[in-house]
Amino acid sequence: MATNNTLNQALNTQPQKVNAKNASIKVLLESPTIQAKFQNVLKDKSSGFVSSVLNVVNSNGYLADAQPMSIMTSAMVAATLDLPIDPNLGYAYIVPFNAKNKETGRYEKKAQLIIGYKGYIQLAQRSGQYHKLNVAPIPEGAFISWDPLAEELKYDFTKQISDKVVGYAGYFELLNGFTKTVYWTRDQVEAHRIANNKAKDKRSLSGVWRDNYDAMATKTVLRSMMGRWGILSIEMQNAVSKDERPQELSDDGQLVEDRVDITDGTTSDDIKEDEGIKPATKAKKITKKEPAKDPNLTSQEQQDIFNAINDKK
Numbered sequence: 001m002a003t004n005n006t007l008n009q010a011l012n013t014q015p016q017k018v019n020a021k022n023a024s025i026k027v028l029l030e031s032p033t034i035q036a037k038f039q040n041v042l043k044d045k046s047s048g049f050v051s052s053v054l055n056v057v058n059s060n061g062y063l064a065d066a067q068p069m070s071i072m073t074s075a076m077v078a079a080t081l082d083l084p085i086d087p088n089l090g091y092a093y094i095v096p097f098n099a100k101n102k103e104t105g106r107y108e109k110k111a112q113l114i115i116g117y118k119g120y121i122q123l124a125q126r127s128g129q130y131h132k133l134n135v136a137p138i139p140e141g142a143f144i145s146w147d148p149l150a151e152e153l154k155y156d157f158t159k160q161i162s163d164k165v166v167g168y169a170g171y172f173e174l175l176n177g178f179t180k181t182v183y184w185t186r187d188q189v190e191a192h193r194i195a196n197n198k199a200k201d202k203r204s205l206s207g208v209w210r211d212n213y214d215a216m217a218t219k220t221v222l223r224s225m226m227g228r229w230g231i232l233s234i235e236m237q238n239a240v241s242k243d244e245r246p247q248e249l250s251d252d253g254q255l256v257e258d259r260v261d262i263t264d265g266t267t268s269d270d271i272k273e274d275e276g277i278k279p280a281t282k283a284k285k286i287t288k289k290e291p292a293k294d295p296n297l298t299s300q301e302q303q304d305i306f307n308a309i310n311d312k313k
Helices: 006-011 024-030 033-059 068-080 116-126 188-193 207-209 215-231 234-244 299-309
Strands: 090-100 106-117 128-141 141-148 154-157 165-175 180-186 254-258 260-261 284-287
Touching: 024 033, 024 068, 033 068, 068 090, 068 106, 106 254, 116 128, 116 234, 116 284, 128 215, 141 165, 165 215, 180 188, 180 215, 188 215, 207 215, 207 299, 234 299
Parallel strands: none
Antiparallel strands: 090 106, 090 260, 128 165, 141 154, 165 180, 254 284
């Protein structure tokens, strides 16, 4: 574990104190301590990944205002999964949210990692256990019937009458011959979204759901299918457990899950939809055990870095 002295030595080239909340993400990523952590995870790809983090932050005004340590921690999660964070690629996204500070009771801008459906497909491919894997939207007119017990989906894309999506079909076949087919109607996807929407207006569309509904619906179906019936490799387990969840640990080792989507300029009274996680009416702590050798920063290391930046002993 890094100490204050070690971090002070790593950051002693800074000519003056840095406000960690506003401008320290660049300082954090340039520090030898942080670079060593990315190097340990990504090897020769670390420098390119660190550059991509800065590019993503600089191109997103909301993210640039988020707490630097939360950005760095989200980036580290993506690094451990070896998923690129360029939003144009669609594998993983670092998204800003309003998170409630349990000590002050105020909302602060923090970042969180969201894995895209392409990221889940990438992790499945790495397992080497999938012979076939796909999720596809079913347009209006193409759907014929669905038998959930026998898992028989009948469709005919030649009978499509519009681009309107009426459902989403998922399918995979493992190398051992095991197959799984699922089908969610558009209404089922929407019911799931609304049930997990923390906004005051639960039917409202915002953030990624507003910008790319089909991509989020596809990811929802894929994540559900693979989480229930797929091969849960170590990478896949980490992805499912950390996807769309804040990764900052409290001093007692508990994970605080309470944030709001601020990408649309929402206020602290608005709550963002959280796919796959059943929301509680009040913020509550969720105990989460990390692997013994998880390369993510510990709570103490985060505190050390902030202390070092601000010359605190």
